[in-house]
Amino acid sequence: MSSEPGGQGLASTGRVSRLGDLDYAPAPESAAIVSIADAYGLYIDGHFTDPERHESFATLNPATAAPLARVARASAADVDAAVQAARRALPAWSALPGAERAKYLFRISRIIQERQRELAVLETLDNGKPIRETRDVDIPLAAGHFFYYAGWADKLAFAGFGPDPRPRGVAGQIIPWNFPLLMAAWKLAPALAAGNTCVLKPAETTPLSALALADILEQAELPAGVVNIVTGDGATGADLVDHPGIDKLAFTGSTEVGRQIQRRLAARGLPLTLELGGKGANIVFDDAPLDEAIEGIIDGIFFNQGHVCCAGSRLLVHEGVADEVLRRLRRRVDQLRVGDPLDKNTDVGAINSAAQLARIGELVAAGEAEGATRYTSACPLPAAGYWFAPTVFTDVAPAHRIAREEIFGPVLAVMTFRTPEEAVAKANDTTYGLACGVWSEKGSRTLWVAQRLRAGVVWANAYNRFDPASPFGGVRESGFGREGGRHGLEAYLDV
Amino acid sequence: MSERLDVRKTYKLVIGGAFVRSESGRAYAVAGADGTFLANAARASRKDVRDAVRAAQGAQPAWVAHSALLRGQVLYRLAEMAEARAAELGDHVAQAEGLDEAAARASVARGVDRLVWYAGWADKVGQVLGGANDVAGPYFNFSVPVPVGVVGVIAPADSSFEGLIDALVAPLVTGNAVVVLASQRRPVPAVLLGEMSATADLPAGLVNVLTGHLDELGPVLAAHEAVDGLDLTGASDPAALAALAADSLTRVLHAGPPATPEGGLRRLRAFVDTTTVWHTVGA
Numbered sequence: 001m002s003s004e005p006g007g008q009g010l011a012s013t014g015r016v017s018r019l020g021d022l023d024y025a026p027a028p029e030s031a032a033i034v035s036i037a038d039a040y041g042l043y044i045d046g047h048f049t050d051p052e053r054h055e056s057f058a059t060l061n062p063a064t065a066a067p068l069a070r071v072a073r074a075s076a077a078d079v080d081a082a083v084q085a086a087r088r089a090l091p092a093w094s095a096l097p098g099a100e101r102a103k104y105l106f107r108i109s110r111i112i113q114e115r116q117r118e119l120a121v122l123e124t125l126d127n128g129k130p131i132r133e134t135r136d137v138d139i140p141l142a143a144g145h146f147f148y149y150a151g152w153a154d155k156l157a158f159a160g161f162g163p164d165p166r167p168r169g170v171a172g173q174i175i176p177w178n179f180p181l182l183m184a185a186w187k188l189a190p191a192l193a194a195g196n197t198c199v200l201k202p203a204e205t206t207p208l209s210a211l212a213l214a215d216i217l218e219q220a221e222l223p224a225g226v227v228n229i230v231t232g233d234g235a236t237g238a239d240l241v242d243h244p245g246i247d248k249l250a251f252t253g254s255t256e257v258g259r260q261i262q263r264r265l266a267a268r269g270l271p272l273t274l275e276l277g278g279k280g281a282n283i284v285f286d287d288a289p290l291d292e293a294i295e296g297i298i299d300g301i302f303f304n305q306g307h308v309c310c311a312g313s314r315l316l317v318h319e320g321v322a323d324e325v326l327r328r329l330r331r332r333v334d335q336l337r338v339g340d341p342l343d344k345n346t347d348v349g350a351i352n353s354a355a356q357l358a359r360i361g362e363l364v365a366a367g368e369a370e371g372a373t374r375y376t377s378a379c380p381l382p383a384a385g386y387w388f389a390p391t392v393f394t395d396v397a398p399a400h401r402i403a404r405e406e407i408f409g410p411v412l413a414v415m416t417f418r419t420p421e422e423a424v425a426k427a428n429d430t431t432y433g434l435a436c437g438v439w440s441e442k443g444s445r446t447l448w449v450a451q452r453l454r455a456g457v458v459w460a461n462a463y464n465r466f467d468p469a470s471p472f473g474g475v476r477e478s479g480f481g482r483e484g485g486r487h488g489l490e491a492y493l494d495v
Numbered sequence: 496m497s498e499r500l501d502v503r504k505t506y507k508l509v510i511g512g513a514f515v516r517s518e519s520g521r522a523y524a525v526a527g528a529d530g531t532f533l534a535n536a537a538r539a540s541r542k543d544v545r546d547a548v549r550a551a552q553g554a555q556p557a558w559v560a561h562s563a564l565l566r567g568q569v570l571y572r573l574a575e576m577a578e579a580r581a582a583e584l585g586d587h588v589a590q591a592e593g594l595d596e597a598a599a600r601a602s603v604a605r606g607v608d609r610l611v612w613y614a615g616w617a618d619k620v621g622q623v624l625g626g627a628n629d630v631a632g633p634y635f636n637f638s639v640p641v642p643v644g645v646v647g648v649i650a651p652a653d654s655s656f657e658g659l660i661d662a663l664v665a666p667l668v669t670g671n672a673v674v675v676l677a678s679q680r681r682p683v684p685a686v687l688l689g690e691m692s693a694t695a696d697l698p699a700g701l702v703n704v705l706t707g708h709l710d711e712l713g714p715v716l717a718a719h720e721a722v723d724g725l726d727l728t729g730a731s732d733p734a735a736l737a738a739l740a741a742d743s744l745t746r747v748l749h750a751g752p753p754a755t756p757e758g759g760l761r762r763l764r765a766f767v768d769t770t771t772v773w774h775t776v777g778a
Contacts (some may be wrong), residue, residue, distance in 0.1 A: 103613075151615020154612055155615060220613075447774060
């Protein structure tokens with residue numbers, strides 16, 4: 001194995017080049033492009049304000065565990081101020097011609113594009129995900145969502161929800177830490193396009209890009225109160241859920257919290273969309289294009305350290321190709337470069353928090369205790385910060401916790417199947433239903449499988465593809481409602 | 496102190512991303528609404544029409560190969576260009592249409608807004624005009640709108656910028672290339688829009704703008720076999736041109752009320768066909 005952090009595959013497979021050591025040299029992105037303040041207030045009614053109780057908490061760089069900034073903890077009174085600001089802004093914003101709302105969203109999209117390098121570095125610092133992903137996925141997609149929904153703002157009558165769709169009102173929006181800015185864009189862009197005003201609650205561990213977005217909204221001269229951003233922990237989120245002044249709630253996060261929110265709102269009949277956890281399966285048939293399938297499996301589970309609700313955390317592989325797939329998969333896992341998220345060569349970055357690292361460790365220990373066989377990349381891990389090496393479990397039984405529970409980390413559970421019927425049955429043997437991948441050169445069978453999978457998204461010979469024009473969301477306990485595409489408007493329209 | 500002599504501009508054709516005089520060497524005088532001389536414009540020939548159609552044919556595959564999102568972004572950039580030159584466009588619209596400055600500026604602003612409206616359609620027409628079809632039998636069946644190819648546009652005679660936007664941009668949104676015959680009496684805003692399109696990341700040849708005598712050029716464009724769609728908004732004799740278009744089954748959009756966001760998708764639907772894919776489903 002390579003002894004350097006981020007050691008490259010040629011060394012790890014024992015091939016020696018005449019050129020000598022072919023390890024990648026570090027190529028770190030400079031953090032100097034971002035200036036992070038010591039402390040941030042709440043963004044309410046177009047201003048950054050101190051929280052009522054002057055409470056704050058630290059947000060860390062998970063790659064070093066060093067604090068980046070202190071962030072305000074919003075109280076119920078702060079959440080109330082934010083909701084009131086959104087209520088005051090609602091009449092003018094919703095009465096604005098769609099074409100004018102569109103222009104604000106186009107501006108926001110353009111400014112995100114203009115500041116994309118800064119935002120990519122900031123997101124990587126606060127989240128721990130590799131700069132390659134923030135640069136190539138998170139930030140461009142966030143800009144794309146604003147651009148896409150900008151175009152809908154003056155076309156709502158054509159969206160198929162009736163001739164005169166109206167906004168719902170004030171939307172409360174709670175987002176997770178795995179794609180902080182992108183999730184903010186998924187929530188805000190359709191809501192604003194449809195004429196709603198918003199109170200956004202970023203995740204406790206990743207608030208900084210949402211606060212940078214507040215600065216972008218200022219640059220775009222978005223009217224005060226149209227978007228309010230309240231930082232805090234679960235208590236702040238609960239205050240938002242319970243506030244009588246919201247007309248709609250959208251939540252992305254864990255199934256357990258989603259369940260609590262639905263229960264809390266049960267008596268109110270408040271429109272609700274939930275995008276929750278998953279236990280996605282990649283199904284690999286014996287006629288699959290294996291080179292692509294291996295890359296898809298790797299991307300499916302190790303993209304964003306596995307902190308992806310639709311991660312392909314289960315691999316169902318046809319018995320006839322299982323040995324070859326596993327051999328190639330282990331080789332590819334060995335090649336993954338784990339380390340400094342700001343290094344442009346890094347494949348797998350830091351685990352977002354100590355709590356998440358503990359959760360991953362607990363489930364991996366359970367996998368070993370229940371009798372599954374663990375294979376973990378021997379890559380070296382940095383001493384400081386939160387890290388978990390890419391891990392693959394074989395000899396997994398469907399009843400094992402690692403086959404049933406969402407791990408939300410770089411841990412893959414492998415099982416085999418013999419027939420398409422068995423593959424479908426095993427893929428559906430979960431309470432979740434967010435996403436699946438099907439790998440086969442036989443299109444008719446892929447579609448046959450896709451029709452039988454209980455999943456909101458099915459990728460054929462691909463995984464983890466996202467696009468502003470494509471609806472995303474789950475069935476069963478992965479939640480309800482769709483984000484993205486024409487379908488994503490419905491959550492924010494009173495139709 | 497002597498008065499500075501102004502530098503006057505020659506308005507050329509836009510063909511294949513280049514600014515050229517007519518291969519015929521001809522020009523004609525363009526007058527303002529009040530009859531005063533404004534400029535000489537190139538007087539395109541039949542061969543210029545054929546060259547423009549060939550350029551459009553060459554550019555269209557690259558345009559439709561762009562992602563729809565990128566096509567939307569490029570058209571939005573065209574709107575940015577037009578907004579930046581709104582004052583200049585306003586002056587020309589005022590001269591050409593005899594409007595006062597405020598009315599001309601308002602007309603340009605509406606045209607820019609309409610352009611933004613169209614830009615937003617690029618990645619949405621598929622969702623609105625296409626979709627899954629629930630056929631009987633083991634098939635996954637879906638329909639997608641596809642561009643017809645090259646659209647010939649007889650630009651509105653009167654509305655030299657605002658009306659032109661509808662005629663010129665609507666076919667682009669759905670992935671077509673265009674050859675525009677500018678308003679004969681009011682050609683300058685069309686030439687300016689052609690210039691902007693050349694700097695807005697549109698593939699060279701996607702937008703071609705010809706100025707000249709419509710009774711000479713219109714029949715050549717309408718009858719051209721490589722022209723797949725024809726917008727007759729500005730035609731003085733639409734029936735005759737429509738008859739010429741019939742020889743190669745060219746899709747024809749007759750003049751009608753200007754498209755507005757409230758006015759429906761007629762212009763977007765006019766120059767798309769539908770491709771339906773059947774795919775078997777079975778284990």
